[in-house]
Every structure is written in C-alpha cells, then in structure tokens.
Amino acid sequence: MKKLLTLAILATMLSCQKEKIQVDAIVINGNVYTVNGTFDKAEAFAIKDGKFLEIASAKILQDKYVADTLIDAQGKTIMPGFIDAHAHFEGLGNNLLSVDLMGSKSFEEVIKRVLDFQQDKESAVIYARGWDQNNFEGKEYPDNVLLNQLYPDTPVALVRVDGHAALFNQAALNLGNVTEKSKIDGGDFVKKDGKLTGVLIDRAQSLVYDNWPATTRSQRVNALLAAQEECFKYGLTTIDDAGVGADGIAIMDSLYKSGDLKIRLYVMASGTADQLDYYLKNGIVKTDGMHIRSFKISSDGALGSRGALLREPYSDAHEVFGLPVTSLDYLEKAANRIANSEFQLNTHAIGDSANHAVLNIYKKALEGKKDRRWRIEHAQIISPEDFKKFGDIMPSIQPTHATSDMYWAEERLGAERMKGAYAYKELLDIYGKVALGTDFPVEKVSPFLTFHSSVARQDVEQFPKDGFQMENALSREETLRGMTIWAAYSNFEENEKGSIEVGKFADFIILDRDIMKVAIQQVPETKVEQTYLGGKPQLK
Template sequence: MKKLILFLAIALIFSCEDQKQQADLIITNANIYTVDDAFNKAEAFAIKDGKFVAVGTSEEITSKYQSESTVDANGQTVTPGLIDAHCHFLNLGIGLQQVDLMGTKSYDEVVQRVVDFQKEKNADYIMGRGWDQNDWEDKSFPNKAKLDELFPDTPIALTRVDGHAILANQAALDLGNVTVESKIDGGEVVLENGKVTGVLIDNAESLVMNHWPVSTKEEAIQALLDAQDVCFDLGLTTVNDAGLSIEAIELIDSLQQAGDLKMRVYAMASATPKNLDYYINKGIVKTDYLNVRSFKFYADGALGSRGAMMRDPYSDKPGHFGLLVNDIKTLRETAQRIANSEYQMNTHAIGDSANHAVLDTYKAVLKGKPNRRWKIEHAQVVSQEDFPKFNDIIPSVQPTHATSDMYWAEDRIGEKRMKGAYAFKDLLKQYGKVALGTDFPVERVNPMLTFYAAVARQDLEQYPEGGFQMENALSREEALRGMTIWAAYSNFEENEKGSIEVGKFADFIILDKDIMSVETKAIPETKVVGTYVAGEKQ
C-alpha cells in the first residue's frame, strides 16, 4: 500500500510538471519595479519568445511555468531596460577610436594627450573630443599655436565636449582654406588680435570637417559594436540616436538584421533636405529593433561655447546673443513639411530665444494635429512665459547637463534667467512626462549618473550641499519613469517597451543596489549585474 501511495505521489508530481507552461526564461526572488501605470512591484516573471508572458510572485510564476533557464535573483533589484532618450550612439563608438579629452584640467593636458595618442597611433589625421575650457583655470578658448608647433603637417581637429566647437590646427584649417575672411551663416570663426585662433563654432566646423576623410564602413561597424558593448554594460537597451545620415541608419539596420547589433535604436534622421526627401517619401521604418520616424533639427548652439541663442545678451559677454544654427525661415519651412508627414520633429534648443522660436513654430504647424509627440531636445533655458507652451510638447532633457553646467551657468545668463534653466520639474508639471537622456558622449554614458543628477542635483562630491536648484529635482519614481516608460512614450513605443508587463519586449536589467531606496550618494556606485534584451543576456 505504501508503495502504491508513493507511486501515485510521484505520478502526480510529474503530471503537474507536464501541465506547466514552458518558458524560455524565468526570473524569481527579485525586487522588481514594473514601472506600470500604478508603479507596482513584483517578485518574478516568465519570458517566452522574447516577451514577458507572466508577472507576479515567485510562487505564482513557478506554479504555472517551467524553464530550463531559471535565475534566482537573490533579492536583487530589477527594472525595465533603460532608454537613453537623447544620445549619439554612433558618435560614441567613433569617439572611442579618437583622442579622449574628457576631464582635462588645462589646455596643456589636452596637448599632452594628443602627443601621447600620436606616439601610439601615428595617424595621418587626428581627431579628439571632450575638452571644456570651463573646467580649466584659464577659462578662455584655447589657441592653435602649440598644436601648430608640434604638428605642422598633421591635420588636427579637437571637438569641444558639447560638439558645438572644434579647435583646429593650421594644417586642418588649410584643408578648407579657412582665413580671417571666412564667414558662414550659423557659425563663427573665432579671431583674437585679428588672427584665426583655430576655434570654429557650430556651422563653422564644416569649413574644416567637410574636407576631412570619411570613416570607412568597417570603421563605422566597429564603432557601433564598440558603443553597444559600452551601453549594454551600463544597462541601456534602447538608445535614441539624435542626428543620423541615411547611410548610418541603413548600416544599423543591416547589423541588426544580421544579429550583430542587438541594441534597439530610435533613429532621428538629421533634418537635411536629402534626408527629408528620402524618409518622408519612404514613410515610417519600423522593426523590433529599429524605429525611424523622427527628424533631428538644430535651432541654436550650446551654452558652454556661448552659441545658445538668448533673448538678451550674455551676462558675461555684453552685446553677444549667441547664434541660430538655422534661420527662422528654415525652421518654419522644415517644421511645416514634417507636420504634413507622419514624422516627429525633435529640435535642439538651448537658449531662451531658441526655445521661444521653436515652441511658437511647433504650435503654429501642429494646430489641429493632436498626439504628434514632437520634442524639444534640451529645453535648457526657458522664459517663464513659455513654460505653459509645453502642454503638448515633450521636454527631452539631460539631468547631467545641470550638474555639469551649474558651476558657471549663472555667470553666463544671470540670476533671473537661471530660474527657467534646467527646470525639469517645472517642465514635467506642464506636459506630465519628461524623457531623460545623457547626450553622450557630451556627458558620460552611465544612466546611474542620469538618475542621480535628476534626484540629487549634485556632483559626485555631493556639491552643492543641499543640491542645485532643488525645486526642480525629480522624485526617484519620476526619474525611473523618465528613463523607461516616458522615454518609450516619447518614441511612440510605450505599448512594446518601457515597463515589465505581459506582452512587452523582455528588456530588463538586474542591479546590485535598489536605486529606489539606497542612500542617495550611493546611487552612482550602482552596478548593472545583467542586461537582457528580448530575454537574452547581453
């Protein structure tokens, strides 16, 4: 009799197992922030065919599903895969092949890094990126004289951290025959004592870069794969690449189709006449990994190089207003054309004058066209009377810009205008959502720094005490939403990603700390234990 009971018990166990549904991956015993509408938490989920098929307690999931791949998270924190709502993914990879000038504390250090790079690479042309004169004791723009002396025959172009200025030596200037007489709309050839300094701002960069050797296809492929490695290590599963060519987008698509590029990309095509003609006629391009339905337009330059267009002169440069990269006529014509298509328009606007012009243009061309989800990228300095205009315009902002610029921004624009600067909470109140990104490689890629800057508004040394303009800090829930579901919404992708819910792509990350409860100063130290795209660990 005992043998019969044992046999029936074993048979019952195997019968129950047979009734369980097969999953490709099960995660249990986790501290899961689903980021659904109610911001619910869970302990476990099951994945099948790259999507979440069930979310609940560990007991609920394991009683209904079985899998050869089960991960016990041991209480670690799980969030949806992070989305960088504004970055330069391809440029990050390209930059990894150039001189790294990030964090340099003087122009002498910049020059030394170039010297060290050339000793190793012996390149025919030298590119670098990351210098910021605001971090130096001498905060004036650099001069090409030292580079001319050390590299008389090797063209050198060193891009400022924000991408809105370059320092070129004479060999590089000679490529485009740049002289004191050179002029270009939307750009400036910086002169000092009647001589060219080598600094070219905004559109003036093209005077040299239009003559620079183009990266080979092999170099571009390597750049994309290198950038993917960096981003996956830091928990990003979708990147919004702001400003791509047709060729770059098609290369990304081909690598994704081949299975080499697993990163999901929301591609903003540069709003050139060529790209507008091509994509408006082609229509929206959408796969599981690529979404091409937006154009990136530039209104003005950057605050750090005084290229941001202001309504009143700069406080630290009387008579200087910045500049428009594209004139108002081009802005209006481009916006109208995009409004007449299915595409979204995402416009770089830093200064209060640029934001004012873009907001008014958007309002005019979108009248009677609801739910277009057009974005202003950066929305960095906004006039008080313009905030209500964000009621149907998405603010796409970068929290680390605030903590990078806070040391000198008030010197640039004065106390009064600072009230509308880096005002993430005020922008959130208007639209109800903010899309958060980094603008990397302008800032560091790490999204934990984005989260930290959004909620703490301090640098990594906890400066300033109490935080920078804390009335515009975001809550931790708002910050996580801005890096997941709100960013997905800004891409028209909220029904397929951005939260851990049944039917959505199984993009998620596992963290070694609970960023929703850990001590604030520990947030930047948080590490990504695992990054999963479509249920596969990357």
Template sequence: MKKILFSFSILLLFAACNSKEEVDLIVLNANIYTVDAEFSIANGIAIKDGKFAAVGDKEQLLQNYHAKKELDVQGKTIVPGLIDAHCHFYGLGLNQLVVDLVGTTSFEEILEKVVAFQKSNPSNFVRGRGWDQNDWEVKEFPTKEKLDELFPDIPVALRRVDGHAYLVNQKALDLAGITMETEVEGGAIVKKDGKLTGVLVDNPMGMINAIIPKPSRKMQVQALRDAEKLCLDYGLTTVNDAGLNKSTIELIDSLQKADDLSIRVYAMISNNPDNLDYYLDKGIIKTDGLHVRSVKVYGDGALGSRGAALKKPYSDQDGHFGAMVTPVDQIEGLAERIAASEYQMNTHAIGDSANVVVLRAYQKALEGKQDRRWKVEHAQVVSEQDFDYFENGIIPSIQPTHATSDMYWAEDRLGPERVKGAYAYKKLLDKAGLIALGTDFPVERVSPFLTFYAAVARQDLEKYPEEGFQMKDALSREETLRGMTIWAAYSNFEESEKGSIEVGKLADFVVLSNDIMDMPVDDIPNLKAEQVFISGKQMK
C-alpha cells in the same frame, strides 16, 4: 501496492507538469519595479518568445508555468530595460577611435594627450574630443599656436565636449579654405588680435567636417559594436541616436538583422535634404530593433561655447546673443513640412530665444493635429512665459547631468534671474505631464545612474552644492525612473511594447546591484547593471 502508488504519483506529477504552460525563463526572488501605471512591485516574471508572459508572485508563477531555465536573483532589484532618450550612439563609438580629452584640466594637458596619441596611433589627420575651457584655470577659448608648432604639416581638429566648437590648427584651416575673410552664418570663426584663433563655433565647423577622412566600413562596424558594449554595461537596452544619416541607419539595420548588434535604436535622421527627401517620402521604418520616425534639427548652439541663442545678451559677454544654427524661417518651414508627414520633429534648443522660436513653430505647424509627440531636445533655458507651450503635447527631452556639469558657470552666462528658468526639470514635467531623460553622451558620460543621481540629488560626485543645485526642480525617484523607461518609450511611440515590465511587452530588463528606489542617494552613482536582458536573452 507501494509500486502502484509510486507509479501513480509519477503520473500525477507528469500530468501536473503537462498542465503548466512552458516558458523559456522564469526569474524568481526579485524585487521588480514594473513601472506600470500603478508603479507596482512583483517578485517573479515568466518570459516566452522574447516577451513577458507573466508578471507577479513567484509561487503563482511556479504553479502555472514550467521553464526551460530558472534564474534566482536572490532579492536583487529588477527594472525595465533603460532607455537613453537623447544620445549620440554612433558618435560614442567613433570617439573610441580619437583622442579622449574629457576631464582635461588645462590646454597643456590636451597637448600632451594629442602628442602621445599620435605617437602610438599615427594618422594623417589627428582628431580628438572632450575639451572644456570651463574646467581650466583660465576659462577662455584656447588658440592654435602651439598646435601649429607641434603639427605644422598634419591637420588637427579637436572637438569641444559639447560638440559645438572645434579647435583646429593652421593646416586644417588651409585645407578647409578658411581665412580671415571667410563668413558663415549661424556660428563664429573666432578671431583675436586680427588673427584666426583656430576656434570655430557651430556652422563653420561644417567646413572642417568636409575635409575629415571618412571612416571605413570596418571602422564604422567597430564603432557601433564598441558603443553597444559600453551601453549594455550600464543597462541601456534602447538608445535614441540624435542625428544619423541614411548610410549609418542602414548599417545598423543590417547588423541587427545579422544578429551582430542587439541594442535597440530609435533613430532621428539628421536634418539635410537627402535624408528628408528619402525618409519623409518612404515613411516610418519599424523593426524590433530599429525605429526611424523622427527628424533631428539644430535650433542653436551650446551654452558652454556661448552659442546658445538668448533673448538678451550673455551676462559675461556684452552684446553677444549667441546664434541660431538653423534660421527661424527654416525652422518654421521644416516644421510645416514634417507636420505634413508621419515624422516627429525633435529640435535642439538651449537658449531661451531658441526655445521660444521652436515652440512657436511647433504650435503653428501642429494646429489641429493630434498625438504627434514632437520633442524639444534639452529645453535648457526657458523664459517664464514660455513654459506654458509644453502644455500642448510637446515633450521635453532633457539630460539631468547637463545641470550638474554646467552649474559652476551657468549663472555667469545667464545672470541670477535668467538662470532660475534653466534646467527646470520639475517645472517642465508639471507642464508637459511627462519627460524623456537621456545623457547626451558622449557630451556627458554614458552611465544612466549618473542621470538618475543628477535628477534626484542635483549634486556633483563631490556632493556639491551641499543643498543641491536649484532643488525646486529636482525630480523624485519614481519620476526619474519613469523618465528613463516608460515616458522615454512613450516619447518614441513605443509605450505598448517596452518601457515597463508587463505581459505582452518585450522582455528587456536589468538586474541591479542595489535597490535604486531605496538605497542612499549618494551611492547611486556606483550602482551596477549586473545582468542585462534584451528580448529575454542575457546580453551581460
């Protein structure tokens, strides 16, 4: 009789298992911020075929599902895969191949780093990126004389941290054909005491770009893989690359299809005739890993290099207004052309003059058109009367760490009144209804946790300023997490497939080392992405 009962119990257990739906993975004992419409919290998820099959209570999940694998995260916090809504993914990878000048505190330190790099990595063209004269004791642009002494026969090009200025030596100037008589609209060839200083701001940089040796395919592949590793380490599962050419986009696509690149890429094509002619005619390109449907346009330059276009002169440079990188009539023409296609227009605008030019061009081009989701990238300095433009479906794509990087000198550039309309993230959110958050790496550091901290605390890592920088425009934690997930996905036309942990969406998620919504704000910069999943597959 006991044998019969035992056999019957086994049959019941087998029948119960057979009645459960089989999934690939069940994650249990988690503190899951789903970032759905209600910002609801769950403690378990089931994943099948790369998508969320169920989200909710772990006990119900175990009753209804049988998994090939279970993962007990022991109370750790889970959030949707993080999205960087504005970065330079490929550029980050290429930067691993040049001299890293980020954080240098003097021109002398830069020279030491360049000499050491060239000694250990001999090259016939020396490149670097990351200097920022605002971090030096003497906050003025450097000049090329010492570079000329150290490298009389090898061209050197050192890019400023924001990407909007070069310091080059005489050899590079000679190869590019730049002389005292050279004139280029939309920027500056900086001169001092009747001589070239070697500093080029915005459009003149193109003449240097033309002589820089192109990376080999092997180097390009390595750059993309290096960038992916850095991003995955911080829980980024989707990156919006703000400016790619056709060849790089096709390389990304080929690597993804060969399973050699897993991170998802929302690609903004660089604004040039070849890209526009090809992609606007071809239409939207969409795979699980790659989405090509936007054009990246540069309105003006950067505030740190005084290239941002302002309505009134810079407070710290009489008579200087900055410059439009793309002339006003061209921005208006581009807006009309892109509006006639399926593509989104995403325009870099820093200064208040550039912002209003872009916003007016958008309003005119989009008249009568619905749900186009065009973005203003940075929206950094906006005049009081111009915020209302964002009520018309225009999305601010902003980078909170710019505020905490620039706060030391922003008022010097803008003055006490104009700075009140700068880095106004809460006001932009109130007007637009949503915001997309990113880092702009490698201009800033890759970590989205620094983005979160800067948005909420508006302080640097030394807790300066004590009361926070212009705290009226700080974001709440919920607003910030939405900006890094579902709102960023919405800005990419991808809210139905990612950005929240909901049934049917791609199983992109991150297991964090602490509770980002409840931990002390000062500890957020030290947060870790302990495990990272893309389509239910563990990447870290």
C-alpha cells in the same frame, strides 16, 4: 475490484492535471520594479519568445511553467532596461576609439593626452573630443599655436565637450581653406588680434569636416559595436540616436541584418532636405531593432560655447547673442511638412530665444492635431511666458547638463534668466512626463549619473551642499519613469518597452543595489550585473 477503482481514480486525477507550459526563462527572487502604471513591485516573471509572458509569484510561475533557464536573482534589484532619450550613438563609439579629453583641467593636459595617444597610434589625422575651457584657468578658449608646432603636417581636430566648437590646427584649417576672411551662416571664427585662433563655432566647423579624410566603413562599424558594448555595460537597452545621416542609417541597417547590432535604436533622421524628402515619401521604418519615425533639427548652439541663442546678450559677453544654426524659415517649412505626416519633429533648442521660436513654430504647425509628441531637445533656458507652451510639447532633457553647467551658467545668463534654466520639475508639472537622457558623448554614458543629477542636483563630490536649484529636482520615481516608460512614450513605444509588463520586450537589468532606496550619493557607483535584451544576457 476496489484496487482497480482506486487506480482508475488516480489515473483520472493525473490526466486532469494540466501539463506545464514550456517557456524560455523564469526569473525568481527579484526585487522587481515593474514601472507599470501603478508602480507595482513584483518578485518573479516568465519569458517566452523574447517577451514578458506573466508576472506573478515564483510559486505560481514554477507550478505553471517549465523553463529552459531559471534565473535566481537572489533578492537583487531588477528594473526595465534603461532608455537614453537623447544621445549620439556613433559619436560615443568614435570617442571610445579616439583621444578622450573628458575631464581635462588644463590645455596642457589636453596636449599631453593627444601626445600619448599619437605616440601609440601614429594616426594620419588626430581627432579628440571632450575639452571644456570652463575647466581651464582663465576660462578662455585655447589657440592652435602649440598644435601647429607639434603637428605641422598632421590635421588635428580637438572638439569641445558639446561638439559645438572645435580647435583645429593649421593643417586642418588648410583642408577647408579657412582664413580670416571666411564666413558662414550659423557659424563663427574665433580670432585674437585679428588672427584665427583655430577655434571654430558650430557650422563653421563644417568647412573643415567637409574636407576631412573620410572615415572608412570598417572604422564606423567598429565605432557602432564599441558603443553598443559600452551601453549594455550600463544597462541601456534602447538609445534615441539624435540626428543620423543616410549613410549612418544604412550601416546600422546592415549590422542589424548581420546580427551584429542588437541594441534597440530610436533613430532621429537628420532633418536635411534630402532626408525629409525620402522618409516623408517612403514612410516610417519599424523593426524590433530600429525605429525611424522622427527628424532632428538644431535651432541653435550650446551655452558653454556661447552659441545658445538668447533673447538678450550674454551676461559675460555683452555683444554676443548666440547663433541660429538653422534658419527659422527652413525650420517652419520643415515643421509644416512633417506635421502633415505621422513623423515626429525633435528640435534642439537651448537658449531662450531658440526655445521661444521653436515653440511658436510647433504651435502653429500642430494646430488641431492631437498626440503628436513633438519634442524640444534640451529645453534648457525658457522665458517665463513660454513654459505654458509645453502643455502639448514634450520636454526631452538631460539632468547631467544641469550639474555640468552649474559652475558657470549664471555667469553666462545672469540671476534672472537662471530662474527659467534647467527647470525640469516645472516642465514635468506642465507636460506630465519628461524623457530623460544624457546627450552622450557630451556627458558620460552612465544612467546612474543621470539618476543622481536628477534627484540630488549635485555633482559626485556632493557639490553644492544643498543641491542646485532644488525646486526643480525630480523624485526617484519620476526619474526612473523618465528613464524608462516616459522615454518609451516619447518614442511611441510605450506599448512594447519601458516597463516590465505582459507582452512587452523582455528588456531588463539586474543591479548590485536598489537605487530607489540607497543613499542618493551611492547611486553613481551602481554596477549592472547583467543586461537582458529580449530575455537574453548581453554582458559576458
């Protein structure tokens, strides 16, 4: 009888034990930066149905759950997947599949790279991007004389690093019937002794591109998939794609449906009249992969090509003020239409004149409207009196622009205007958040260069010794938030991504070092050991 009673008690105890819950994965032994509201650290979490189910100790999770996959992080650093808040996704893919001119130190080096590429590819047209005349001796724009000799019949487009200028050979100029008499609003034609050099600024490029041989759908698909692979390599799980046309959106949508495109895209539809008409009528598009709820409009050009619109002339070109790429009348009308919807407006503004005008248009259009999160993309040069206007306008900034431009920016602007240039800390203090990105392929893809530039305000050679305008450096925590949860906030996505918290997408990365602790000079060399999207590994 006593034996039977003992067995009954044991059976009762066993039946009272809870059966373990099935989950997809448990990650243990991690140095986890959750980037939650209090910036808590953790060591383990469970994943189910592509989302974080619980964050706790490894013991608690393993006692509670049984997992298909157990990932032992072996003490390595885990962070939320990075979000690039301003980039050009297909543009990156195009660069990966064409001639890369980034880092070229002379026009002779540019030509050599083109010759090497064309000898191998024998392409019917030549497209390349990445040169910067500020890296050349004399810092002057190149001309197309040599290109015309080398390629008299093959159209060639050599695009400046920022995309706001390009050098075309005569065969390319002929496509658009570009001559010394050509004119276009928002564009310029660089001449020497009254003759075209082949360099076209901002909208002048459209005369050629509107007649450029069409890229095939297959080529565009390959570019998008190449960009996805490159982004995963650097721990990027969401990209804010700044300015996408209807055809590009259609191709992306088809790739999501086929399962080939997995990375999450926050798409800023190009703010053309037809796109405004379509989306303001049909509403926001939201899936786990693609989110379309904003428009991108450009108000001016770039500082490097002297297209950024300034309130006073350039210090190194006394008759040049820059270029208004979009008329203020169009921008104001578009802003008013968008303000009466749930959509967001994200406007490229680099020069102090462009920022001044856009901020005023925003303020007027948004009067009485709360939490609209309209963004100024770049917010690069701000007049002293305009900083306070960012109280309810979100700055979307790219730290590597500061460290790329620092060598020559003061020549363009003069010492006084430099005080309001690349003022990231001041913008953060006013708005309370900043969204950080790269603007790739204008800059390199690596978010670790973003992190380094934001904190150290130096290039990878540790120049300048004491940092560039260090009063506007961000802390490591501020930088990580800007690359994750604040970027998600800028997309109205803070409740689904940007931190390792229960209920959010299990988008996270494992790094080979702790970028919050190692010497800042080591951060650019960081390697991503694995990128997880919805709990699934993306690196082979």
